[in-house]
Amino acid sequence: MIKIAANTSGLIHDLIARASKITTVSHTHPDGDAIGSSVAMVCWLRSLGKDAVCAFPDSIGANLEFIFPEEIRLSRLIYDETPKETSERLGDSDLIICLDFNAFNRTEGMADALASSKAAKILIDHHLNPDGSAFDVCVSETGVSSASELAYYVLMTMPETGGDAGRLPAESANALMAGMTTDTNNFANSTYPSTLQMASELLQAGVDRDAIVAEINWCYGENRLRLIGCALKDLMSITPDGVSYIVLDAGTLKKYGVMEGDTEGLVNMPLAIKGVRMSIMLKQDNGYFRVSVRSKKGTSANTLAREYFNGGGHELAAGGKLFFPKDIATPEEAPAYIEKVTREYFANEA
Structure with missing residues (x-):
């Protein structure tokens, strides 16, 4: 099972507690896992009273729009559409949480603004060979299904959740389930005991997985x-x-x-x-x-x-x-x- 070291969890909690303006960032051509982990994190941060938004390098596929609650969708930043506003947000942020990529170049056009921002940076990722030197805290584990799964276990170590998925905002829980489901191709690949534990705990917390699977599979043109x-x-x-x-x-x-x-x-x-x-x-x-x-x-x-x-x-x-x-x-x-x-x-x- 996934274990997040206590000192790592403590560092993440302290960075979040000290920050007021927090931005999540994910990779170019964001997939369900990038979106799910980002949306989940922003919803949780907002539940703590933080000014939190998602930033993406480029457009979101119409098939994945269902992951966004309306207020998160309206506030998100797309670098290709608003490069100046997105760069300014990164520069003004106190904390940047990077999800589902292992190095700044995976954000393409956003990479320079990301690298030049003086904000503290947390990485939560499941890819090989992370650029650890670029981040203040690096949570990197390849033996998990997805960044959404890893983000889930990070959130479970936070004092505000106390390891109880039922304490997550419903929007966070739904987004995490969606991100994990897309990245495992509905449990067809990269599924671990920790993945099934996460899914079980989210179901117990009230996530409607059937509705998520229907959105993923049955809403194309x-x-x-x-x-x-x-x-x-x-x-x-x-x-x-x-x-x-x-x-x-x-x-x-x-x-x-x-x-x-x-x-x-x-x-x-x-x-x-x-x-x-x-x-x-x-x-x-x-x-x-x-x-x-x-x-x-x-x-x-x-x-x-x-x-x-x-x-x-x-x-x-x-x-x-x-x-x-x-x-x-x-x-x-x-x-x-x-x-x-x-x-x-x-x-x-x-």
Whole structure:
């Protein structure tokens, strides 16, 4: 089970007690875990009377808006939309709580403002290789499902909760359950005894998990289903090494009116094929592809993403970017690049 050291818990409590203006920050292209852990923390801080807001590097997927209580949604800051206001908030903050990323560069455009802020900084994260020197307090643990799970156990050590999930604001409890559920793909991956304990305690506290799962799974537009059908039927390729890959170029994204969040979970689907041990999805952006890598046990998604896609992450789930023209001359070269580097990767693994 997860144990937060008493001295670490005490430092976090003291930093929060001394601060009046607190900002949470999460990584670029925020997923359910980044949002859930951030929203939970801000709701809890506001229950203590703090001036607390969430700051995100870029836009929130429509499928994840349900995690935000209305007052948190209205006060949140999106750096891409309001860079000056967001930078000023970071500069004026007494405390910044960083959730679900291991280094400032994972916030992209916000990184300089984050690094230059004189605020104390707390890290709560579950990724490999945290930049501990950048933070005043570092709570980093890879053997947990999510940042939301780790944030839950941090909150359980606070005197105000006394280890009782029922003392969390309802909005915090709901957000933590949503964040953990999305990051485990509804308990399909990275699920530990501590994850199930967290879920059980939140259910006892009154969280409606059925409602959360319905929001996660059953509230997409028709275009998402048609995109998935096209991707699996016409765009998916499988290499002799057991690597599935799907490239979503700009034309495909436009054809299906793809919005942030519409491709959620697509990269996991090819892993249902018995002979596939790794799945890669590329999604075209401005000057690069966003890369998602998933793998089965025994094959490292993290290593592939780190060595060939300017990224990294977890052993079985990682991400990165493929730039053009730096990495490939044109977007059309992406499939050939994937086949080349995965062939090289598995040859080196042999």
